[in-house]
Amino acid sequence: MVFSEIVRLAIDSFRSSKIRFALTALGMVIGSASVILVFTIGSTGKQYVLAELQKIGTNMVMLEYQGGGAGAINEYRNDFLTRDDERAVDEQVTDVALSSPMLEMHDRVTFPGGIAKDVLVLGVSPQYKDVRDLVVLSGRFFDEEDETTHTKVAVVTEAFAQEMFGSSSAAINQSFQLTGIPFTIIGTFKESVPTFGQSEIADETILIPYSVGRYFTGTDNVKQIFFSIRDPNDVEEASTEIVNVVHVRHLASSVYKTTTLTSLLTTAAAIANALTVMLVLVSAVTLAVGGVGIMNIMLATVRSRIREIGIRKALGATAREIKLQFLIEAVFISLSGGIVGTLLGLALPVSVRVFTDYSVPISVWSVVIALGTSTAVGIIFGTLPANRAAQMDPVESLKYE
Template identity: 80%
Template sequence: MSTPPRTSHHRSFELTLQSAKRTMVLSEIVRLAIDSFRTSKVRFALTALGMVIGSMSLILVVTIGLTGKVYILNLLRSIGTNMVDLEYAGGGSGAINNFQNDYLTHDDERAVEEQVPAVAYSSPMLEMHDRVSFGQGVVKEVLVLGVSPQYKMVRNLVVLSGRFFDEEDESTHTKAAVVTEAFARAMFGSMDSAVNKTFTLSGIPFTIVGVFKESVNTFGQSEIADQTILIPYSVARYFTGTDNVKDIFFSIRDEKDVEEAAKQIVAVVHARHQPSSVYKASTMTELLTDAALIADALTVVLILVTAVTLAVGGVGIMNIMLATVRSRIREIGIRKALGATAREIKLQFLIEAVFISLSGGLLGTLLGLALPVSVRLFTSYPLPISPWSVVIALVTSSLVGVVFGTLPANRAAQLDPVESLKYE
């Protein structure tokens, strides 16, 4: 007698039944895993400790990396990331034996201010060197820069004592000077003592109206040296006898517009000079980008080092799970004798490994976040917290559990039920 063909209703019922059975089996497997941990809490805690330390280290490493990155970028911004430094790089026209230099002029600065709306502040710069007597026979060579009052904003200078010379000083050609802290201490003993005192440059008396410093110590890598004197540009012109300037500094309103504004500045100035003249505009944008990339690279390296801790924790999980399989051979044999498949046995031990790893990763993540969150709550310093570090820590913990739990799970699934039942 032939078996009647199964209808679509029969097939649908069987699929539903199989799906329900799989769901029940999975929930039973999870329950068995939890029961296993309840019976050996100390072993579970010690096994998860490696993942706790690894995940916590990962969170803290990313936080430290981001903090360092923010600190470095803020230092560079203090120098003047909105600044464009325009200088004459060579070229010009004339006969072979009568070559002409095509230097920048104060009129170039005015033209740029009129034609480039992105410019907020600007200042020309004349550079001179002179020898100044510091008393008791001590004579030092100093750097004298002729700048406009806006130079303070362009270069983010900090006035430590007194004031910076203003537009009135510039227009009235006042013999005012703003000196560095090192100059004030060397000549008068302190910053406050230097204010309103006089000294001579090329036989002309100047009155110190203020003492300044750079926002960030550039260690002599900028145009400002230790012994630097700033005087009004209108006064510095009398020393040089020319309207030519060495550099023109511009401050751009928005940091995003710096590169485009630099191109416009060069175009405006180049249109006012000989076609063969070359003018170079330097910005901090490239330096900022490089600094950010270096900081990110260092953070990645530190994360990879932290991954070693996670791998060590994974090895610990694998060793414990292998020992667990060995101690539960009779249990595995009984389960197989009652109908459990190799897949179900494998899934049970794999879930146990992932559970240990993920629990340790979750606790480590919470402990790792506790430090920056506490600093944010109890201090005024906002430590940066990356949501991606949390995601990476939890995903990595899960993957460690899967990778290092596969071998013990496979070994448990491949055990022979007959031999397992006879195991003592």
């Protein structure tokens, strides 16, 4: 028998028992749809997490002093970063687009009700807003003129403004004191992504011009320097150049470290991929259950068609052809369910993309895996019934009642 004749026999078998065929394929429909949806959900979650991390600044490099810096014999001194280090990097590292120093101070501020709290005060340059991708909620950020003229202005967090004055908008043009010196609030801000205190910005943080903060500390030392790199792909290379430039300007024993989001993004992507694979494997259990159903139905089919098998063998059909016929029937059931399930699984993400503004990712690999797994399930779970049919004795089959 040629292959086309075997396929026609399988199709005729399905036509004679449409309901049984549909119910058997239902498990594969559910399993394939689950694989597609799990892939979509995993890819969407990965896309969201990476997008949120990127808002912090994938092109940002943070430089800080880690320690070291021995002077004379038996003498130890710190070798902190300075504003001159920032200028040197700006001049020598062409990939740097923006930069800002940061010095850190702490002070006690009296809030309404006579409550005094410790607040974090950061002295930064006007470029700090763009380097850190801060969101100005009301008012404005201080500019180069404020920096040059040493204007006593401040930009505060939303939490500080609400606790001190009731709202972000109400805080604009209000005054408060730092170490007895009045400062005027010209704006309120927040981070583009909540970092829950894991960045240099706390809930109640005050930003002031670096030139003003320098007079409070009485030193040119800075705690950290932030750089913005023109191309995110050059971040790692630029961070190495930044460290090299700074090392030349300081003692050989001093240690300086750059921090970027590149490794964090890579780790987050790897975790998201691992979770997606795990969920796909869990959803594949449904396909295995569907495969067991196919095997049971095919075993029952073989039993109900014993006389047919005997007649076909008596007419010259080989064991290989009998086996191939029942194996094709199992694969047809499995693959048909896989195709329907794949279409149903794709219907949801496609509908979301068409009828909403959300760009839900659709993975071609999820379709390949769903259809490939469906075919494999049909072959694996259809082999036993097909072998049993092929091994039947034609004489005994013809006698079967």
